[in-house]
Amino acid sequence: MCTTTEKLVTTWNQYMIWSIEMGYHTNYDLVTNDDEEEKHWDELRKLSDYKYLFEDSCNWYDHKEDMRKYSLKYPNTLFTLNGEGEESGDIWVEYYKNGKMQRVAATITFDSFDEDLLR
Secondary structure, three states: OOOHHHHHHHHHHHHHHHHHHHOOOEEEEEEEOOOOHHHHHHHHHHHHOOOOOOOOOEOOOOHHHHHHHHHHHOOOOOEEEEEEEOOOOOEEEEEEEOOEEEEEEOOOOOOOOOHHHOO
16 A cells, blocks of 8 residues: 555656657756856856756756766866746756756645644
8 A cells, every 4th residue: 555655656657758759848046156157157057058048948868868968078067957847846956066966855744733823
């Protein structure tokens, strides 16, 4: 018997597979620790072939491969790529440095019910 959480995860995973096949848009934002974001934005727009990358949502399916490759050109720079997909709750951060990547998905939590807070 599946728990509610397992059912939600299974449903979410099935949806993500369907979304990728149909075209899933994500808003991307890039921050670096070298104060050269605009230069990096321009170079990544050329690399990815998305003219409006970082300005509008897009289907940048190769972003992991592109960012790993790009970060090798600047081994001392930390690239923080923020993403927010078109589905509610699809929020994540990926850190890239010298060809390596760490991905962190958002965890959305709610405080427990507190009757003293009722107004």
